[in-house]
Amino acid sequence: MELNVLDQLRKSLIRLVRKPLAFWANSRIMPEKLQNLELDTDKPVCYVMRDDSISNQLLLEDFCLSNNLPSPLARVSDQAGTDGVPPMEACFCLGQRGKGTQPGVPDDLIKLQGWLRDHPEQDIQLVPVSVLWGRNPGHEKSIIKLILSDRVEMGWGRRLLVMLLHMRQCFMFIGKPVSLRSQLTSEDDRKIAHKLSRVFRVHFHRQRVSVLGPAVLHRPALVASVVRSDAVEQAIQYEITNKKISREKATANARKYVEEVAASYENWVVKLFDHFLRWLWNRLYSGVKVGNVDHLREKSQGHELVYVPTHRSHMDYLLLSYVLFYQGLATPYIAAGINLNIWPVGGLLRRGGAFFIRRSFRGNQLYTTVFKEYVHTMLKGGYAMEYFIEGGRSRTGRLLPPKTGMLAMTVQSYLRNSRKPIMMVPVYFGYERVVEGRTYIKELSGAAKQPESVKQLLKASKALKTSWGEVQVNFGDPIPLTDYLEQQKPGWRNEDYGNDPRPEWLSKATDGLAGEIMERINAAAGINGVALSSLALLATDRNAMSEHDLLAQLGLYQRFLKQVGYSEMQVNCDDSETELLGALIAQKGVGRFRHPQGDLIYLDSQAAVLMTYYRNNILHMFAVPALVAACFSHGKPMSRQQLLATSKSLYPFLKAELFISWSDAQLKQKLLQIADFLVTEKLLIEQADGLLIAPEQETVNYYRLMVLAQALAPTLERFYLVLLLLNRSAEGSGCKQLEDICQKSAQRLSVLIDLRSPEFFDKALFRQMFRTLREQGYLQETGGQIVASHGLDELHQLLAQMVSPAAARSIRQVAAVGSEPAKQLAA
Known part of the structure; x- marks a missing residue:
């Protein structure tokens, strides 16, 4: 009875300091979302900690009480489904208080195993918890810095010093629960407990290394280690032999290079950056x-x-x-x-x-x-x-x-x-x-x-x-x-x-x-209002839309990302369409023209150029849907099989240019999903014979389909220009000469059609396209000269149907001028 009173008194005193300690530590909890812990609330919980630190247990208790989880300082028997559990706290440690993590097995773990064997219908969840103070990994050769960092072996005096020095830099990591029932085998309970303890020790060590990293190499030792390495020694010998310099000079040069390259990590600078960057x-x-x-x-x-x-x-x-x-x-x-x-x-x-x-x-x-x-x-x-x-x-x-x-x-x-x-x-x-x-x-x-x-x-x-x-x-x-x-x-x-x-x-x-x-x-691309709104506005003739239409287009894009999606790793935005548009309107050069029939949102000329940057951040996510929409831009019906064939012909170029991750099998699945999505949105109509067709041109749905398609229009126009130039002047020309002609022709075209998209004539894009043409078998380079395959004509005809008549006329005009230098080179 006396022990129970003393135990209660101890807990009362401990909990008296819990809140001040939690405020002092300002712990960051990982994972941030409680559901990511994957705890089964119907099963009892026991926490496993690296060492028997009262301060760390108090921080854990503060977290548990704030999130309706069992307290680590309460008894296991206080939890439901634990009748007959031996008296013990719901937290056991792999080390003794004040002595770090001494080898051994908590007796409580062995007792829990025995209880589970007697109660085959029950289970206990073991939850590993790491608490780390500060972010100093310590220096390998610095005794003082090793003392002041949160190391594994630490007495109460040093722990108190570390807590004082690393105020408000405390991290608590809560691991996924381990079923103790699943660990029970025919082996002796003590042997099983030894294995479990070893697994948890490895977990805690890896957790610590992932947070702090290894101890920092002493800089002079690092420099000496690099200079003395076999590879650098061979390079020094090469310098001596080929540059006729002394060993001292060559070694000094090597040392100078290491000093120029090497980092010189200092924890005080990291802490300084912490304060500065939070402010910044x-x-x-x-x-x-x-x-x-x-x-x-x-x-x-x-x-x-x-x-x-x-x-x-x-x-x-x-x-x-x-x-x-x-x-x-x-x-x-x-x-x-x-x-x-x-x-x-x-x-x-x-x-x-x-x-x-x-x-x-x-x-x-x-x-x-x-x-x-x-x-x-x-x-x-x-x-x-x-x-x-x-x-x-x-x-x-x-x-x-x-x-x-x-x-x-x-x-x-x-x-x-x-x-x-x-x-x-x-x-x-x-x-x-x-x-x-x-x-x-x-x-x-x-x-x-x-x-x-x-x-x-x-x-x-x-x-x-x-x-x-x-x-x-x-x-x-x-x-x-x-x-x-x-x-x-x-x-x-x-x-x-x-x-x-x-x-x-x-x-x-x-x-x-x-x-x-x-x-x-x-x-892993993320969505924001500026990028998504730019995608829509830049797809219009004058970079302007009614607010109503723009909001509707943003809603379409959001539904596509959630219902079809680009990848499992994409990060969607939960903002409403109005909030997304608000992010754009806050930008310089974005205007609102107020009108009784509905406000208009527009970009001025400078903003239009700048917004291409943000559109391009997410263009890859909408490139294939835009390609599907472009297939219906001339009002002709298509079967799903025709849509697949057309898209597959052009997909390798989009994949290479925009780093799209879909395989051929994934592409087929995504294309069918996109077609179904557009039918559901009434942007495509499925006829009785199963063919797909665009809505009537005067309808709102046709307008939205074309805004989607126009996101890819500059890319398809550039492809068409290249193929037109190749058809007219490929024979006898070299790849580099043709790349240069295509780049200059694209620059000329961008002026003629008033295309404010700086990447339209980027040399790297033409190099990539020629590389893809070779990889897909459309071109061969023999003796420095280009030889085109018959498939190039089919690709050219395919693109001719997807480019607007006005753009096609300008492209043919530019290609006629651009093909002359190529013919002269070939001659």
Whole structure:
């Protein structure tokens, strides 16, 4: 009886400090959505913690009481369905209080197993809970920093110090429940408990590493390690022999390169960035939305993560690290262009985890080797990494063709050492307004890119006076590198690759991986009001619509995304059509013409050019529906089989240009779903004979169908122009000459038809189209000259039916002029 009174008194005193402690810690709970825990509320719960910390248990209790979950400090027998359970708290720990995680098995776990054997109808859910204070991984050679970081072995005095130092930087991770019943076998209960304890210890270790990352390498030791590596030693010897310099000079050069490249991570800088970025995002953006992070967290357990985001803005560097920090994931070491290594930004970025890369490695073997060895050292050490797979920022809003240099280094490093499994994580950024938007338009119009400088930095501070809307950070479906390589080269682990692995299959595998990453970036695209409204307005003749029609079109797009959808990883927007339109109207250059018969929404000439950027962010999601709509633009009926055949002929070009992820089997399924959706929306009519046809041209539904189709009109017009030029002048011409002629002709056409879409004559798009024409067998290049197949005529005739008569006339006029230089070259 006396023990019960003392026990109650202890709990009362403990709970007295629960609320102040919870306020002090300001814990972030992962996962954020309670339903993601997958708890069965009809079964009893026991929590499993790493060590017996009263403070951590109190934080857990505060969370449980706030969410109607069983208290960890209450007895298990207080929960329903636990008659006869031995007296014990609903939380047991794998270590002793004040002594860290000492090896052993909680006796309570063994008792619960015995109770379950006596009650075969019952089950207990074991829920692992990790509580981490601060984000300091510690330095391998720093005793003080190891003491002040939240390490596994920690007494009460040191824990109190850590709590004081890391106020309001506490993370609580609640794992998915494990059925204790499912773990029972014919083995002895103590042996089963040992295995379970080991599984939970591994889980807690992986959780800690995924949040904090490995201990930071001491910089002098890192530099020395890279310089002394076999690969760099060979490069030094090459310098000595070929450049006739001394060993001291060559070694000093290697050391200088490592110092230029290497990050110098300091936790105090990360904390400084934390405070600064919270202030900055509140000034710049009305919100930062994060998508698919729970999916990433679940799939990435036990993996080293390499983030490969799209590159929209200089803000991307900071934004991803900020999001990862607040989602309880280790912040990555970031490959940054050497142009950002300017005072004072460069030093801060370096201490925040940036390592710097030159624009070109050409002609400098020592630098190339040093950089590769640094990347290998970091990956081998298990450090998260980030680099932009496009190389530079996209000025058009479309994904740029991938640059595979860093990706190849990652794969080569993994071939050398694959003990720590790597997972590639695609990341999509979506801005309602990109800070550099006006600059991008100037550069696309021919202005020279301004180099980064202190002066440019001061000019950028003007952005703080403007609201830039919302920004989305969405994580794509990760790619386990081990699984990918096994698909490309079964048995790849059995080969000896040496220090500079370059197997013959590497280039093809790297290119394939790059394409897969790009498609998964686009698969995680997010929707916002600016992008969706731009998609509709830019599809009209004068970039203007009645408010009523625009709202109806936005509703159509929203229903398509929810009923048919682009991918399982897409992030939809729950805003109403009015809220979506409101995001657009807040942009500069968007006007409202008030009229008694209904207001009109329009874009001025500058805004129309800028809005192509945001439209292009999501164009891939609507490209195939727009293609289907375009098939009916001339009012002729089509069967579903004809629709499939027409779409399949053009799909390879859209897939390559827009990084669409659908396979041929998925395409067929999606095309049929799209056709059914358009019939349901009454944008297509199914006749008695089963043929599909567009509504009458004077109807509202025909107008909406054509607005959908016009989203793809510039792309189809560019395709038609290329095919027309090929038909007129392909024979005897070379690919590069024809690409140049097509690009110049497209530029001329954009002026004639007043097309304000800067990417329309982007050289990269023509290179990609010619590559696809070769891959699909429409073109062959023999002896530097183009030979066209008969299928090219069929493709040309197909496109001629999908381009408007007015656009077709202008294209034929431009092609007539453009084909003359090609004929002269051929002659």
